[in-house]
Amino acid sequence: MKKIKAGIINVAGYAGVELARLLSQHPQVELVSVTGRSTAGKRLDEVFPHLTGSNLIIETELGDVDFAFSAMPHKESAAAVLPLLKRGIKVVDISADFRLKDADEYPEWYGFTHPAPQMLEQAVYGLPELYRRQITSARLVANPGCYPTGAILALAPAVKQGLVGNHAIIDSKSGISGAGRTMSLKTHFAEVNEDVAAYALEGHRHLPEIIQELNLLQPDQPASVTFVPHLIPMTRGILTTCYAPLTNRLASGKMEEAELRQIYLDFYKDESFVKVTTSPPHTKHTLGSNLCLVYPTIDKRAGRLIVISCIDNLVKGAAGQAIQNMNLMLGLPETTGLEALAVYP
Amino acid sequence: MKKIKAGIINVAGYAGVELARLLSQHPQVELVSVTGRSTAGKRLDEVFPHLTGSNLIIETELGDVDFAFSAMPHKESAAAVLPLLKRGIKVVDISADFRLKDADEYPEWYGFTHPAPQMLEQAVYGLPELYRRQITSARLVANPGCYPTGAILALAPAVKQGLVGNHAIIDSKSGISGAGRTMSLKTHFAEVNEDVAAYALEGHRHLPEIIQELNLLQPDQPASVTFVPHLIPMTRGILTTCYAPLTNRLASGKMEEAELRQIYLDFYKDESFVKVTTSPPHTKHTLGSNLCLVYPTIDKRAGRLIVISCIDNLVKGAAGQAIQNMNLMLGLPETTGLEALAVYP
Amino acid sequence: MKKIKAGIINVAGYAGVELARLLSQHPQVELVSVTGRSTAGKRLDEVFPHLTGSNLIIETELGDVDFAFSAMPHKESAAAVLPLLKRGIKVVDISADFRLKDADEYPEWYGFTHPAPQMLEQAVYGLPELYRRQITSARLVANPGCYPTGAILALAPAVKQGLVGNHAIIDSKSGISGAGRTMSLKTHFAEVNEDVAAYALEGHRHLPEIIQELNLLQPDQPASVTFVPHLIPMTRGILTTCYAPLTNRLASGKMEEAELRQIYLDFYKDESFVKVTTSPPHTKHTLGSNLCLVYPTIDKRAGRLIVISCIDNLVKGAAGQAIQNMNLMLGLPETTGLEALAVYP
Amino acid sequence: MKKIKAGIINVAGYAGVELARLLSQHPQVELVSVTGRSTAGKRLDEVFPHLTGSNLIIETELGDVDFAFSAMPHKESAAAVLPLLKRGIKVVDISADFRLKDADEYPEWYGFTHPAPQMLEQAVYGLPELYRRQITSARLVANPGCYPTGAILALAPAVKQGLVGNHAIIDSKSGISGAGRTMSLKTHFAEVNEDVAAYALEGHRHLPEIIQELNLLQPDQPASVTFVPHLIPMTRGILTTCYAPLTNRLASGKMEEAELRQIYLDFYKDESFVKVTTSPPHTKHTLGSNLCLVYPTIDKRAGRLIVISCIDNLVKGAAGQAIQNMNLMLGLPETTGLEALAVYP
Numbered sequence A, B, C, D: 001m002k003k004i005k006a007g008i009i010n011v012a013g014y015a016g017v018e019l020a021r022l023l024s025q026h027p028q029v030e031l032v033s034v035t036g037r038s039t040a041g042k043r044l045d046e047v048f049p050h051l052t053g054s055n056l057i058i059e060t061e062l063g064d065v066d067f068a069f070s071a072m073p074h075k076e077s078a079a080a081v082l083p084l085l086k087r088g089i090k091v092v093d094i095s096a097d098f099r100l101k102d103a104d105e106y107p108e109w110y111g112f113t114h115p116a117p118q119m120l121e122q123a124v125y126g127l128p129e130l131y132r133r134q135i136t137s138a139r140l141v142a143n144p145g146c147y148p149t150g151a152i153l154a155l156a157p158a159v160k161q162g163l164v165g166n167h168a169i170i171d172s173k174s175g176i177s178g179a180g181r182t183m184s185l186k187t188h189f190a191e192v193n194e195d196v197a198a199y200a201l202e203g204h205r206h207l208p209e210i211i212q213e214l215n216l217l218q219p220d221q222p223a224s225v226t227f228v229p230h231l232i233p234m235t236r237g238i239l240t241t242c243y244a245p246l247t248n249r250l251a252s253g254k255m256e257e258a259e260l261r262q263i264y265l266d267f268y269k270d271e272s273f274v275k276v277t278t279s280p281p282h283t284k285h286t287l288g289s290n291l292c293l294v295y296p297t298i299d300k301r302a303g304r305l306i307v308i309s310c311i312d313n314l315v316k317g318a319a320g321q322a323i324q325n326m327n328l329m330l331g332l333p334e335t336t337g338l339e340a341l342a343v344y345p
Helices: A014-024 A076-086 A103-112 A117-123 A128-135 A146-160 A207-217 A246-256 A257-267 A315-330 B012-023 B076-086 B105-110 B116-121 B127-138 B146-160 B205-218 B248-254 B257-267 B315-329 C014-024 C076-086 C107-108 C117-122 C128-135 C146-162 C207-217 C250-252 C257-267 C317-331 D014-024 D076-086 D105-110 D117-122 D126-138 D146-160 D209-215 D248-254 D257-269 D317-330
Strands: A004-009 A029-035 A065-072 A090-093 A140-142 A165-172 A224-231 A238-245 A274-276 A291-299 A305-312 B004-009 B030-036 B067-070 B090-092 B140-142 B169-172 B222-229 B238-247 B272-274 B290-300 B304-311 C005-011 C031-036 C069-072 C090-093 C138-140 C167-174 C224-231 C238-245 C274-276 C292-298 C305-313 D004-009 D029-035 D066-068 D089-095 D141-142 D167-174 D222-232 D238-245 D272-275 D290-297 D304-311
Touching: A004 A014, A014 A029, A014 A065, A014 A315, A014 D317, A029 B030, A065 A315, A065 D126, A076 A090, A090 A246, A090 A315, A090 D004, A103 C274, A117 A165, A128 A146, A128 A315, A128 B169, A140 C076, A140 D257, A146 A165, A146 A238, A146 A315, A146 C207, A165 B238, A165 C107, A207 A238, A224 B304, A238 C090, A257 A274, A257 A291, A305 A315, A305 B222, B004 D004, B004 D117, B012 B030, B030 B238, B067 B076, B067 B315, B067 D014, B067 D029, B076 B090, B090 B315, B105 B205, B105 C146, B105 D209, B116 C076, B127 B315, B127 D066, B140 D272, B146 B222, B146 B238, B146 B257, B146 B304, B146 B315, B205 B222, B222 B272, B222 C031, B257 B290, B272 D257, B304 B315, C005 C014, C005 C107, C014 C031, C014 C317, C069 C076, C076 C090, C090 C128, C117 C128, C117 D141, C138 C250, C146 C207, C146 C238, C146 C257, C146 C305, C146 C317, C167 D167, C224 D238, C238 D141, C238 D222, C250 D257, C257 D238, C274 D029, C305 C317, C305 D222, D004 D014, D004 D257, D014 D029, D014 D317, D066 D076, D066 D257, D066 D317, D089 D317, D105 D209, D126 D317, D146 D209, D146 D222, D146 D238, D146 D257, D146 D290, D146 D304, D209 D222, D257 D272
Parallel strands: A004 A029, A004 A065, A065 A090, A090 A140, A165 A224, A274 A291, B004 B030, B004 B067, B067 B090, B090 B140, B169 B222, B272 B290, C005 C031, C005 C069, C069 C090, C090 C138, C167 C224, C274 C292, D004 D029, D004 D066, D066 D089, D089 D141, D167 D222, D272 D290
Antiparallel strands: A165 A238, A238 A305, A291 A305, B169 B238, B238 B304, B290 B304, C167 C238, C238 C305, C292 C305, D167 D238, D238 D304, D290 D304
């Protein structure tokens, strides 16, 4: 069978290079073109020695491809993606540029006026566990943010079932690769090693994305979400701990752990990449894999739901999910090229 | 001036050896006796080479001291402390054995019947910021747990002022030294490096301690607390993120950040070891020091209070606070021997 | 094609569980039986949640297999392997029990008398880059130690060519997983994080293995090797820096970097898993992969050869190399199941 | 007693800020002025929150001081230091600008022509263990580099005594803070965490400094030194492993460990900051302290001397040693302000 030719715009960030790694191992797709800015003209495996065996040269413009991923920063990504769509190339956009349905949110959260508001409706939010059918027929998929992936997968079954009143506190702990490959004091080893801190308390850009999706899951009640991300001294992984008051019936003690667990098992029963665990999950058990581990439990003393999720922020939180979306868009089995087990320890 | 002779029961855990380090540098106290079990008979600086210059031999029984610290595990600590008190020696107990006022909590949370319930009332909970006066005249001080220290200092001003209805979600991220020096898979480097996980979701032993103190701060409303600790890959430090719904007046937007901040500044205005910060604090800025950094803020969108605190779990969360208590009990300036700045980076 | 049935004796250490991970992804082999001691009776994916999808139960005795790996500790491994060989099962032994050709070395270095000295000659030292032909027809392969793999691959071309007089200083830096999954203070996170130390200065057990192989490569001159291993705060990876005085002709400046590099390129020209790099390699570029990166250079000022090698100690240093050996023993393409790129960052 | 007024030029790097921390705790010296470039105008404790209690404003020019430290980069440091010397202010220069006695080395190693070659002779190399007397009367002390401090203290007794023929291989493992606070991919957490690599194989700038000092210790034989530094994933600390062939008498087995050890004990018998250990030392046991731990041993099989040293690169390797030099230059007890024990774990 002839392989599908895929390309990556801006391969030089962590999401881009992780896409390159995963695509290099995909049996039905061939990575034929990658672009970069400061790295253009160099061999891909010179800039990223772990991509051994690649003979690609980093280009300034994407070559002839059947399918494209954009790993550009926000605002620039929309500009790069729109011409590709016009040429009939299907695209998964890793940036935030097509995630929000309401164009008015872009000036507020991202500081720019959206160049193609009409596309926001066409674009499908690329969380296959919620939008599989739509993704299958989409031309443009907006790959979710890393934090929203973990948070929404943790809360979706409970919110959908009305177990909680769409109020949630989301406390996320992310590895440093989530801050990108750009240099800053925030990613300097000596500054973040042996350290933990919260950031973006005034409102992280992933918040409107989380609210949008929770509102779609539970339209009866507008989501009231507090989201606090933290950086912790590890490279990969996000652990998200969600807290929500249980609605009255449940808080009164009638809901048992087993019942809650069954709701989650049912919700995710056909999913290849979401596992409901029986004990609090570890990010280490997702490192390098496309899995999301979800653990729901009840704090009976306080009448609160607690759900914990784990993902590898660069796989299920970025590049792996992008390939999952690509597989769906191309009619391939959803797990193709994503079967790798986590690397432990 | 003649130095006070101090001793440490069970020097071989991380709290014990940190006490030894800090006492070695205390100008008014001399560490004259330390005990251990498997390490008895060895030189202290052989077992712990960083304690260079010490010529103490680890003993099986405490020698002649004016003041004692117990760093024994719970249950065993009470047994070790009671005879010392009878001999008129003042004691700071690092264990949990005298922290809870209600003897009935011990069987439930710690699995043993308290051997001296009458002492629970005499013992003072050793959080100087709340109980300075009582500590000054105490013979037995129960040194708070590491998590409760960070959580209570974060919440006390708000709870006391009635800003929140004594409902709180406490999400803590602790370095691995908090799990002790005992060997277990939970502390094996390859297991916890590049990993984060929650634990004790069924109820951590520090929960009753937190509830007890919040109830004392706000007796009108019983505390409803959800507490989830996490282990993250660093050695020292606890960052605690607290979430609480603001009471109606405040949630309606009338409270400004500045007003909240002022409440915290006022509450801690005379404290040497609590600093109200103007941006989210980093555990790295407390490493090796007795400081607690506290950052209160408001999530206006959701009407919630967020307070973040940082401590070094082995200093303000254990040995440093124990020395702070000792200073008060001995009539010494509270900061004596605790002036060291944090080691950064 | 019917898959070959493989088994692992003692799956519960890091080498064993890494074998299980890699075999789970091997297209021609099915992992059908695993044994353990304290974990016997449990599901494999309960003890090791990253092995999701496995339905194996850990057994006390190996079931019906065509091929076996032993990941037992030394001395016990020989006892486990010998009966399998008698039953005609081919074996790769991860332990040291069949690595040394001279039975007299076992009492000295490993503290036991070898139970089957006659097997030491039959067993093939499983470094495919040196013994590919012999491995192909072997029934018992002794998988090399992690340090020897990195050190011998670094030095072999130079020693074979007589560039150095078989004198070498080998300074290795290993991640903590190399110390095994057994608990000890040496692997306690708080002890080894933010720390580095040398160990086994009196003579590490991998030394006789290194000497044996260097002597076979250059029989004219007995190897004089100083080997100092260090533990550094990371989970996986070994970087080995080798120093050797250049023989006179070369030290006098006649050898250029390019010539040296060409010798290495020639030596490894047909190798899938050894790459000669053009700049000092990083262990990160081997994480999770079976690659060994080798970088030879000359210190012209001092007339010394410097060669640096990197491996993932659990893959090329243990389980990956074991599978490479298995592939050869079974007549499969050598790289089958070992194509995964390193996980970066 | 009136305190001496000290200042720091360029407080914003890791050496500068560590000087500020240590000086803040010095009983006889008051830090009265600090300069910075991009941070000028800000409060010191705003840029570095761990320096709590300081009310200094970072300035562009040094104020009125009795004593100055320069933590400027090389070349710029000389330009900053020379005017201070003219004003009669004693200076410790943390940079390399006055370390090398031969002005011709500066163009080769540092890429600039030295602006004041005549000062190179006046300047004293600030290793108190070798040059205490000269430092005491010096006006300008060139503080040694971090790697040379560890390497020279490890080798000095052996080289001085002629145990080795001034041939040495020096393999150093440094924490990332050694690479400075400047941002680069080399210090990006995700790049260096879970990684180790060698660098500067073509010749590190600290090499001429090491050679200069070994030649002064053993003028009979020109030093032939191979020095390879490595970066490992920790913040602070350098472990240096030195290898040297023993001269004939010793290699023939006549030297015992005890004799070697005695030579080291004698050499350092009056030193407060060098400890000869009885087992391989850990960098963790020096974290935050001014100690250098030295462990000499013999590889009897190969006839080589091995010496391992540990320092905290920012204390004994930079700021602590600078203060030790200042104490000597000011006639203060050498250990003043440097008594802090290492922070363990």
